[in-house]
Amino acid sequence: xxxxxxxxxxxxxxxxxxxxxxxxxxxxxxxxxxxxxxxxxxxxxxxxxxxxxxxxxxxxxxxxxxxxxxxxxxxxxxxxxxxxxxxxxxxxxxxxxxxxxxxx
Amino acid sequence: xxxxxxxxxxxxxxxxxxxxxxxxxxxxxxxxxxxxxxxxxxxxxxxxxxxxxxxxxxxxxxxxxxxxxxxxxxxxxxxxxxxxxxxxxxxxx
Numbered sequence: 001x002x003x004x005x006x007x008x009x010x011x012x013x014x015x016x017x018x019x020x021x022x023x024x025x026x027x028x029x030x031x032x033x034x035x036x037x038x039x040x041x042x043x044x045x046x047x048x049x050x051x052x053x054x055x056x057x058x059x060x061x062x063x064x065x066x067x068x069x070x071x072x073x074x075x076x077x078x079x080x081x082x083x084x085x086x087x088x089x090x091x092x093x094x095x096x097x098x099x100x101x102x103x104x
Numbered sequence: 105x106x107x108x109x110x111x112x113x114x115x116x117x118x119x120x121x122x123x124x125x126x127x128x129x130x131x132x133x134x135x136x137x138x139x140x141x142x143x144x145x146x147x148x149x150x151x152x153x154x155x156x157x158x159x160x161x162x163x164x165x166x167x168x169x170x171x172x173x174x175x176x177x178x179x180x181x182x183x184x185x186x187x188x189x190x191x192x193x194x195x196x197x
Contacts, residue, residue: 002123007130010174010175048125048153
């Protein structure tokens, strides 16, 4: 039987890392953006869509990215699906930010 | 959708494979349990996940499983409980 990348209950996985850490500014921003987008007053997507987007990441991303990095990739996918922005908008913004950073 | 099961009913989780989003853990598929609680009916998360509105709403149950049924070995005083939607349950006769 094939299992989705996240659905690993019962599989050998080694010890679970349970140490807490302070949330970084990056993590807080991702958390805030996700909650705004998923909030029912905006309703851009549901928590279920968010879970689906995270759980359908390519295996190397699901395993290799951090928790909030997975959230960020999922949000990117969902805002494009919902037509809020296009993939070209995102790529363009990333290029202009990279240019600004390069000029400093 | 009306609840088909009540607390105390013996059920079995459907041993179905799915390539789309669902909340039924793989390790419980095909396992036998007992309904311990009916939570009510809720929008179907398998549709919400794809931007649909999730109708018809589906009954959601808490189902309790014997540890040995799930993991194949006994563990005293340990029970596994999971929230399972009705379309993932069948009567275990």
